[in-house]
Amino acid sequence: MAKPLQVEVYNPNGKYRVVSTKSMPGTRWINLLICTEKKTILSVEDIISLIGNKCDGVIGQDWGERLFSALSRAGGTAFSNMAVGYNNVDVDAANKYGVAVGNTPGVLTETTAELAASLSLAAARRIVEADEFMRAGLYDGWLPNLFVGNLLKGQTVGVIGAGRIGSAYARMMVEGFKMNLIYFDLYQSTRLEKFVTAYGQFLKANGEQPVTWKRASTMDEVLREADVISLHPVLDKTTYHLVNKERLSKMKKEAILINCSRGPVIDEAALVEHLKANPMFRVGLDVFEEEPYMKPGLAQMKNAVIVPHIASASKWTREGMATLAALNVLGKIKGYPIWADPNRVDPFLNENSPPPAACPSIVNSKALGLPVSKL
Numbered sequence: 001m002a003k004p005l006q007v008e009v010y011n012p013n014g015k016y017r018v019v020s021t022k023s024m025p026g027t028r029w030i031n032l033l034i035c036t037e038k039k040t041i042l043s044v045e046d047i048i049s050l051i052g053n054k055c056d057g058v059i060g061q062d063w064g065e066r067l068f069s070a071l072s073r074a075g076g077t078a079f080s081n082m083a084v085g086y087n088n089v090d091v092d093a094a095n096k097y098g099v100a101v102g103n104t105p106g107v108l109t110e111t112t113a114e115l116a117a118s119l120s121l122a123a124a125r126r127i128v129e130a131d132e133f134m135r136a137g138l139y140d141g142w143l144p145n146l147f148v149g150n151l152l153k154g155q156t157v158g159v160i161g162a163g164r165i166g167s168a169y170a171r172m173m174v175e176g177f178k179m180n181l182i183y184f185d186l187y188q189s190t191r192l193e194k195f196v197t198a199y200g201q202f203l204k205a206n207g208e209q210p211v212t213w214k215r216a217s218t219m220d221e222v223l224r225e226a227d228v229i230s231l232h233p234v235l236d237k238t239t240y241h242l243v244n245k246e247r248l249s250k251m252k253k254e255a256i257l258i259n260c261s262r263g264p265v266i267d268e269a270a271l272v273e274h275l276k277a278n279p280m281f282r283v284g285l286d287v288f289e290e291e292p293y294m295k296p297g298l299a300q301m302k303n304a305v306i307v308p309h310i311a312s313a314s315k316w317t318r319e320g321m322a323t324l325a326a327l328n329v330l331g332k333i334k335g336y337p338i339w340a341d342p343n344r345v346d347p348f349l350n351e352n353s354p355p356p357a358a359c360p361s362i363v364n365s366k367a368l369g370l371p372v373s374k375l
């Protein structure tokens with residue numbers, strides 16, 4: 001039996017009841033909705049008790065059959081993940097109960113790419129190790145060999161999954177550090193290729209070494225050729241343990257591997273062994289196979305930079321995610337159609353004008369036969 005919860009209630013006499021299972025930043029989403037919960041990580045039982053007998057919609061994460069069933073029993077038809085990735089949501093169960101599932105694409109693209117770039121730099125220049133050294137009072141004076149790392153300029157950046165975030169990261173690394181690009185994705189990223197071509201021409205016209213791009217026909221090609229590899233695919237059956245023991249062994253001994261996608265894309269136990277055996281190999285991780293836990297040994301590895309799933313944690317992005325999640329739920333409750341292009345959600349984020357009368361992004365709209373906005 002779940003314990004009674006302290007719930008913050010906004011607009012207690014409102015017509016609809018929408019629950020947020022996590023406290024979210026900013027106030028715009030509250031103005032668009034609802035009520036929130038102070039405690040941060042709720043159990044399934046807690047959420048079921050919050051849903052109660054009447055609940056029109058919920059904003060949360062990690063939803064399965066029991067929660068969709070409880071929401072449906074309470075009369076609810078709308079759920080929004082406060083995230084773009086929805087591998088943590090059982091969409092088949094949502095379809096079974098007729099519940100729309102929203103996500104928050106686009107608003108976290110640049111913020112997440114910036115964290116991947118930060119981890120790339122931190123790993124390349126050994127920033128965390130050097131910081132610890134300094135704080136430990138070990139610095140005696142400048143030495144030619146102290147924390148020597150890798151120069152990125154002129155090296156090759158490899159991107160696995162060149163979608164919204166992967167492409168943004170690639171552009172940052174190519175333009176910011178003049179790296180050459182090799183990428184692997186199921187689809188061609190024409191815009192990214194055009195960007196690198198144009199930037200290469202610009203550099204050449206200025207008498208500099210031009211940057212280049214290559215679309216790899218296999219992932220292994222990227223692993224063999226790149227000096228820094230960043231993972232940005234969705235997590236599904238095809239990407240589970242995409243980077244395993246065998247694939248790690250194909251990477252350069254001094255390569256840098258970054259993961260800001262989902263933990264299970266890497267076989268984390270194999271990664272720990274690889275880090276132990278190859279001290280010059282470095283990794284930057286935002287996500288872990290069994291979050292919030294790490295595989296034994298990872299925390300002790302000096303050649304790993306590890307942060308707690310903060311890739312989307314900029315104020316603008318987190319407030320925008322909350323806004324999109326709220327609008328997904330609100331739009332479904334009000335019977336609005338689905339926004340036609342989830343890659344262009346800017347009109348929903350403009351604080352100076354009311355949001356369009358549409359749900360920004362519903363991932364199971366086709367399965368539920370929901371109408372698409374003509375706006």
Ligand SMILES: NC(=O)C1=CN([C@@H]2O[C@H](COP(=O)(O)OP(=O)(O)OC[C@H]3O[C@@H](n4cnc5c(N)ncnc54)[C@H](O)[C@@H]3O)[C@@H](O)[C@H]2O)C=CC1
Nearest residue numbers: 085112161162163164165185186233234238260261311312
């Ligand atoms: N660490 C964090 O806080 C965050 C993590 N993410 C993760 O990043 C993922 C990507 O987000 P977006 O770029 O917005 O999605 P997206 O859908 O634009 O890009 C994903 C790309 O992966 C590609 N892909 C799928 N299967 C593949 C495979 N087997 N091999 C190679 N490429 C494959 C797709 O074709 C697509 O281009 C999300 O699904 C989420 O899991 C997203 C935001 C923040």
Ligand SMILES: O=C(O)C(=O)CO
Nearest residue numbers: 082083084085108312
């Ligand atoms: O949007 C996502 O998928 C996240 O992981 C949130 O940071």
